Amino acid sequence: MEALLAIVIGVLYASGVYMLMRRSIVKLIIGLALLAHGASLLVFTAAGLTRAVPPVIPYGEKAVTAVADPLPQALILTAIVISFGVQAFAMVLAYRAYQTVGTDDLDDMKATDT
Amino acid sequence: MIFAVLSGFVLALLAPTLYRLSARWSGAVFSVFPAILAFYFLSHMEAVAGGAAYRVTYPWMPAMGLELSFNLDGLGLLFALAITVVGTLIITYAGSYLHGHPSLPRFYLFILMFMASMLGVVLSDNLIALFIFWELTSITSYFLIGFEHDKDTARAAALQALLVTGGGGLALMAGVLLMGQIGGTFEISALAADNAALQGHRLYPLVLALVLAGAFTKSAQVPFHFWLPSAMEAPTPVSAYLHSATMVKAGVYLLARLSPVLGGSDIWLYVVTGFGAATMLASAYQALYQTDLKKILAYSTVSVLGTLTMLIGLGDKLAIKAAMVFLMAHVLYKAALFLVAGSIDHETGTRDIRHLGGLRKTMPIICAGAGVGALSMAGLPPFFGFVGKEALYEAVTHGNLPVTVVAVLTSMLLFAVAWLAGIRPFSGAETHTPKHPHDPPWTMWLGPVFLGCLSVLFGFVPVLPESLLSAAASSVLGKEVHMHLALWHGFNALLVLSLVTFGLGALVYWQLETIKRVTEFALPAVRRGPSHWYALWLRFLNWSAVGQTRVLQNGYLRLYLATIMTVTAVLAWYTFLTYGDVAVVAMDWGDIGVHEWVVGLVALVGAIATVRAQTFLRAVMALGVVGYSVALIFVLYGAPDLAMTQFLIETLSLILFVFVFYYMPPFKRFSSRVVIARHAVIGTAVGAFFTLLVLVATSVQWHPTISTYFSENSYLMGQGRNIVNVILVDFRGFDTLGEITVLAVAGIGVYSLIRLRLGKGRGS
Incomplete structure (x- = not known):
């Protein structure tokens, strides 16, 4: 499965980077979202995959081995939430900029005066 | 002695406050300080004249061989007395000369700071410390020349002095570092004791040239002499103190101080004597043509500096x-x-x-x-x-x-x-x-x-x-x-x-008028020449800075990104292909189940569809497909918490996307085919590298994992059975606090952007 996921991650990064370089600010934000997915999967896959054993300690036991790695999961959980925060802020900012400037073309937003 | 040098800085910082207490007699009050220092130095006169050098050393950065060492010998004492005695008179004078000037407190601040720096220059035995004090004198001189900063000419003169002496300072720094490298120490006394090693080194001419560049710019030797007459824009007490009695003599001091280290060679003799002689004659000649009293004195000062340089060269x-x-x-x-x-x-x-x-x-x-x-x-x-x-x-x-x-x-x-x-x-x-x-x-x-x-x-x-x-x-x-x-x-x-x-x-x-008329032909060469080069050089710098900024800081996000991504991809690929081990990369297609193929391919198709979408809604839908596929992958590989969060967040952000951008116009095609192809290549290069990275990362394990610690201690220490949760709220609790803070800040940002009403008449 690593091989397939490696390709998925590669495509997510490629499309994310490509979208970041668009002139439309909406596409730029979509690019951010794609990059965030790619990054989550990158951390997830790079740490090693384990099928179907969540890192939960069953009742009656004090510790557990041979489960999915909990540490990358904790990191990714943080990353998902943070990237949502960033996207939400970027979206509203872009929208207000669009309202003010009247365009979503980044090249028209270079001047400091509106 | 460290107190004598550094107390000036403390007093300088307090000067504006002290000034308020004694505005009327501020000059006399502040001049007490250099007077005390002058008596302090005078009290060492007998011992120093008897041949004893008073030396104190404080460790500064011992790990780097740096010490704050001060050495009061005959040369240092002569300069220290000049600095403090003239300083006393100057500050007394300035209190009346600048009486009522609104910036007088600032003046005291800079002049006291200058005095302390100058004392540091002439008393330091450590070359690094000397250099720092040296630069401080340049900086305080900049502020004092530009004291009347509402005047154009004063600002230009201050900048000129700073650029010329600061440029020389950079050369001096290089020279100092080289001396330290060759000699193995930054203590001047130690370098002087073993000057043969330095003078016999093949880099000696370079060291000499760098040090002389520092000294000549500071002491206004031809062809750097032009800044000193311009510096007469400063208030007269400053000209008398910095640009006649003390600071401009720092270059001469440095030559004198380093002549046991660097002097005695043939190059030293010819270069130092030659520049000194040229300076003394050329500027004495120019002094004749001045009509401004201060400029006459400035040129004659340059002439004397030339004389001193020439004598030290001999x-x-x-x-x-x-x-x-x-x-x-x-x-x-x-x-x-x-x-x-x-x-x-x-x-x-x-x-x-x-x-x-x-x-x-x-x-x-x-x-x-x-x-x-x-x-x-x-x-x-x-x-x-x-x-x-x-x-x-x-x-x-x-x-x-x-x-x-x-x-x-x-x-x-x-x-x-x-x-x-x-x-x-x-x-x-x-x-x-x-x-x-x-x-x-x-x-x-x-x-x-x-x-x-x-x-x-x-x-x-x-x-x-x-x-x-x-x-x-x-x-x-x-x-x-x-x-x-x-x-x-x-x-x-x-x-x-x-x-x-x-x-x-x-x-x-x-016969002044006759002589001026007869010798006038030589004037343009000595007067206009160097300052003209300075102006040209400055214009070239400005021009190249503007050009460079226009290229590098072009204001196009995509060009910045393209540059960053290209450089990253090229360096990463180069490093991998040169030093990497391609053999560790193994692609194993055998262990993938059908459902996994489906999820993986859906994610792939979703990503490509997002890029290719022509309207906003299609792009968002395709993006949603990608997000849910990622959530499914989390489900398949033992991460239910992640999957739940991903489903929730993905749904939320889709809704937000649609809410915010529903009324946006359809995507326009802004870029040409060539640009699109170029960006596609860059994106592919970056993406392919990440594929490679994952493959390498999954096939090697350099360090033992630290995750077992969490698995073993989650229940025993954290009293929780869901290890991921325990990590988030317990082991890494502060990270989560930070995350919540970021979210809160983003939330406040979103809220205030929505509520923001830009002033009428601006957004058109």
């Missing part, structure tokens, strides 16, 4: 002795003349010698101070300037013919210049000036009169400064020397030479 016993005597004589008369010029300006409202005359009647005390200063500068007996000039002649006549000729010509010109600056404004008929002049308050005549008295006293009784000057010369030469100064040496060749100088000087002054 480097033999007589020359070093002469340099010390000449230096002291110059400090005494030139600071006095500058203060006189300031008083004249203050009282009459002009500094133009063509409009000044007959001031002896209205300003008798100032006239007396000026007269003594001018006669000492002209080198007439019985003033100390005469002793200095005799010492100069003795040194050059033992040197060689060319320097003798240059020295006589320069003295001849300076004789005329002295008359021009110190005698002419007071003689002749009274002229009409913008203000009606009278003698200034005591604070403003104290300086010239005190220094004038010293010039007379030392002239009649030259035994007085003998021990100090001998000690100074000894520390430059590195061996004990004694000098015997006298006003009357008998009727000998030197006296004849002096008499000839006086005669020629008087002739120059008498």
